[in-house]
Amino acid sequence: MADTAAARTRLAALKVAPAGTMAGYSRARFTHWAEQGGKCDTRETVLKRDGRDVAQDAECRAVSGTWKSLYDGVVVTDAGKMDIDHMVPLAEGWRSGASGWDAARRKAFANDLTHPQLLAVTASSNRSKGDQSPDLWQPPDRASWCQYGRAWITVKSSYELTVTEAEKKMLTTMLDTCAS
Template sequence: MERHIRVRGAAVAATLLLTVAVAGCSDPSAPPGSPDPKASGPRSAPPAGGGPAGGDVLPGMVGTAEARTRLAALKVAPVGTMAGYSRDKFTHWAQQGNKCDTREVVLERDGKDVTRDAECRAVSGTWKSLYDGVVVTEAAKMDIDHMVPLAEGWRSGAAGWDAARRKAFANDMTHPQLLAVTAASNRSKGDQSPDLWQPPDKSSWCQYGRAWTTVKSVYGLTVTEPEKKMLTTMLDTCSS
C-alpha cells in the first residue's frame, strides 16, 4: 500500500508539472504582434504553411462577421510616406528547410499535383488564380503575391517595425498574407490598396476583403477612409 501511494503521488506531481508547463507555452512560430490564440479565441489561425479551412483558398481566414468587427476596429489614417522604403528591408523569400524557400512552399500549398525538382523548384502542377479565375499549369506563370503589399505595409505602419517583424510579414504563411496568383494579375495589382485595385473576378471579393482585413488587423496596420469603404463593399458580397 505504501509503495502504491508513493507512485501515485509521483504521477500526480508529474501531471501537475506537465499541465503548468503546457499552460505557460507560447507559439514561437507566430509572427511578432500576432494575437495570443489562447486569449483571443476566434483570432487563432492554423500553423504556418497549413492549408485553408472550408471553401477558402487561404489559411487563417476569419468569417464575415469577425472581419467586419476587425475592420471597424482598424485605425483610420492618411496614406503614409514612402520615404526610406526598400523591398530589401523585408527579407524574402525566407528559407523553410529542405532547400525550399517561402515561395516554393506556397506554390505547393496552393497548387494541385505539384512536383518539385531536386532544388525544390516546382516543375509541374495546376493552379487556379483567385484574382482572375485563370487556371495555370506552368509554375513560371505564377507569382506569389503579398495580400497586403510590402509597400502598402510600409505606408500603413511597417516603416516603424524592426527587421524581424518585417521578415515575418513578408513570409507569413499562417495568416492570409501569401497566395499564388497569375503573374499578370499580381503585376496589375502592384502595391495598390483595395480602393485603387480590385480583383477582376468579382466572385473573389469576399475572400479578398476578409483576407486584407485579417492581415491589417493582425499586424496593427492602418487603413484610409477610401480603403475602408471599399473593404466594406467587398465584405457586403459575402453570403454570410
C-alpha cells in the same frame, strides 16, 4: 482567415489614418523568400500549398502542377506563370505602419505562411495589382472579392496596420459580396 462577421468586427477596429510616406522604403528592407527548410523557400512553399498535384525537383522548385488564380480565375499549369502575391503589398504595409517595425518583424510579414498574406496568383494579375490598396485595385473576378476583403482585413488586423477612409469603404463593399 477571419470569417465575414469577424472580418467586419476587425475592420471596425482598424485605425483609420492617411497613407504614410514612402520615405525610407525599399523592398530589400523586407527580407522575402526566406528559407523554409528542405531547400524550400517561401515562394516554393506557397506554390506547393496553393497548387494541386504539385511535383517538385530536388531543389524544391515546382516542376508541374495546377494552380487557380483567385484574382482572375485563370487556371495555370506552368509555375513560371505564377507570382506569389503579398496580399497586403510590402509598400502598402510600409505606408500603413511597417515603417516603424524592426527587420525581424518585416521579414515575418514578408514570409508569413500563417495568415492569408501570401497567395499564388497569375503573374499578370499580381503585376496589375502592384502595391495598391483595395480602393485603387480590386480583383477582376468579382467572385473573389469576399475572400480578398476578408484576407486583407485579417492581415491588416493581425499586424495592427492602419487603413485609409477610402480603403475601409471599399473593404466594406467587398464584405457586402459575401453570402450571409
